[in-house]
Amino acid sequence: MTEEFHRIRRLPPYVFAEVNKAKAAARAHGEDIIDLGMGNPDSATPPHIVKKLVETVADPRSHRYSVSRGIPGLRKALAGYYERRFGVHLDPETEVIATLGSKEGLANLASAITSPGDTILVPNPSYPIHQFGFIIAGASVRSIPATPDEDMLRALERAVRHSVPKPTALIVNFPSNPTAFTASLDFYKELVAFARREDIWIMSDLAYCEIYFGDVPPPSILEVPGAKDIAVEFTSLSKTYSMAGWRMGFAAGNPRLIQALTRIKSYLDYGAFTPIQVAAVAALSGPQDCVAEVRQLYKDRRDVLIKGLHAAGWDVPSPQGSMFAWAPIPAPFADMGSVAFSKLLLREAGVAVAPGLGFGEYGEGFVRIGLVENTQRLRQATRAIKSFFQRQGVAGSGHEASAASQPASEIVS
Template identity: 95%
Template sequence: MTEEFHRIRRLPPYVFAEVNKAKAAARAHGEDIIDLGMGNPDSPTPSHIVKKLVETVADPRSHRYSVSRGIPGLRRALAGYYERRFGVHLDPETEVIATLGSKEGLANLASAITSPGDTILVPNPSYPIHQFGFIIAGASVRSIPATPDENMLRALERAVRHSVPKPTALIVNFPSNPTAFTASLDFYKELVAFARREQIWIMSDLAYCEIYFGDEPPPSILEVPGAKDIAVEFTSLSKTYSMAGWRMGFAAGNPRLIQALTRIKSYLDYGAFTPIQVAAVAALSGPQDCVAEIRDLYRERRDVLLRGLHAAGWDVPAPQGSMFAWAPLPKGLEDMGSVEFSKLLLKEAGVAVAPGLGFGEYGEGFVRIGLVENTQRLRQATRAIKGFLNKQGVKSAEAVS
């Protein structure tokens, strides 16, 4: 009985484990670690949402089992959000389901629609559940470019011609975790046309749609006429309202996919705790000033981080969305690899980042930096990074000029 279980064998060693182990050891020795490695919002949930939770939890009737697909008021609230934000009409009864965060929804839908040996198209690099949800379900994953442009579209055409069996589903995620890439509505139109022609399901992860820094807010794929024929979209309250620990998300779109997810979930859970669902209604339907404030907070942190890294001699592109910067390894240190760079940065500078390799083989050569500390701590982090890079022979911007 020493043989590893079949589904576990399909999961590679957790790339982040080495950095997490080193981080825990450093903290155990009393070291001050600035943790920019996990996308864990540090700002409090807006007070009116917390107030609604407290009010509801005081009612003992709310302590009973809920329903796995979400209370009717919550499904209506999500439909109302889509109508206001995207101009998309959703039927709360057939086209919306509440999930325990978007991650759970993605994984359970993968289980619902996947047969062993199916081919699934997933951007590389991408958030791990995008591929491993399907791998756990028995599928094979074919990597495609992560950029929302002609490179991805051409790769999709090649995948249809050369994959056996033909792909059954495609994952997209814009604004992206980890790359922070954003997609246009024109790109989604081409994607939907391709998927309808080839009869391929699309699963769009839109968890970061309210964390953007340009003038135009990111679109939903469901804005494209005919998208609901082949697409379902996952959203989350985790980042939009700083509710990560509440585990409240949604899937919306194609009724057949929503029904498949509903059926799977009916066997697995009774839904989120009812007071959390009621508070989520308050989040979606209440005042939205807090969303703009959270967005401004991340924009300020992004600008502070990038100024500090540039001064340290590390040229990092400015993300246009999400709560992450996707940073190529500093010049001269590329051969170190993302895991060793992350471990050394933690050891020498006391700053934790996520190695790009953890998001797929094409994430190698990058690290993901989370905007999850206040500006004072970010300035402290960039000063420590500057000292670390100087020791490694990377010249600061001042030295170069």
């Protein structure tokens, strides 16, 4: 009875555990750690949403079992959001389901549609549930490039030709966690054409669609004519309305996929607590000034972080969406890998980041930095990183000194 359970054996060691352990130890010793590792919004949920929750909780009738697929008003509110934001019409009865955050919905849909041995196409790097939801369900995952461009499209064509069995589903996530890549509507059109031609389901994770920093809002794949024939899309209130702990998300799109998710959820849960669902209606249908405020908050943080890192000598691309920066490990430290570099940054600068390896093998060489502290703390973090780099001979203003030619083992000794 000592052998590990089958599904557990398919899960690799949790890459983030080492950094989390070091972070906890540092805090236990009284160290001030600036935690930019987890994508956990630090802003308060808007008052009108909280007010609606409190008001509904006061009614004892709301304490009973809820509805697994979401109360009717909530499904109508999500359909209304899609109509306003994307010009997409959804039938609240057949094309929308509420989920306990997008993560639960993705995992349960994977379980609903996957047979052991199925081939699933997943970008690498990607948010862990995108691949492990299917791995837990018994599928095999084939990695494709994470960039929304010709490289991904060519990889998809190769995957169809060379995978046995032929892929049954594809995951996409734009704006992306962890890379912050964004996709255009033209790219989605090519993706939908490919999937319809090859009879492949698409699962789109749109959790960060309201966190963008350019003039053009990220599109929905459901805007593409015919997309609902093969696609379902997951959204979440976690980041848009700072409601991460409320666990409120949705799936929308293809009726067959929505029905599959509805059926499996009916065996597993009774839905979110009714007052949370009612408050979610207030979020989607009420004043939307709070969404623009959250977007501006993350934009200000992004600008402070990127400017400070460049001044420290760390050339990090400025993300156009999401609440993360995807940072290549500076050259002097590149050989040590993302886990060791994350632990080093924690020890020497008091800044926690997420190692890229935790998002897939092609995330190695990067770390993910969350915009989850206020601008004052972000400036403190970049100053600490700059001080650490200077001690190692890495110059600021976007340039690296002679240490760039030294092996990492010599620099950090």
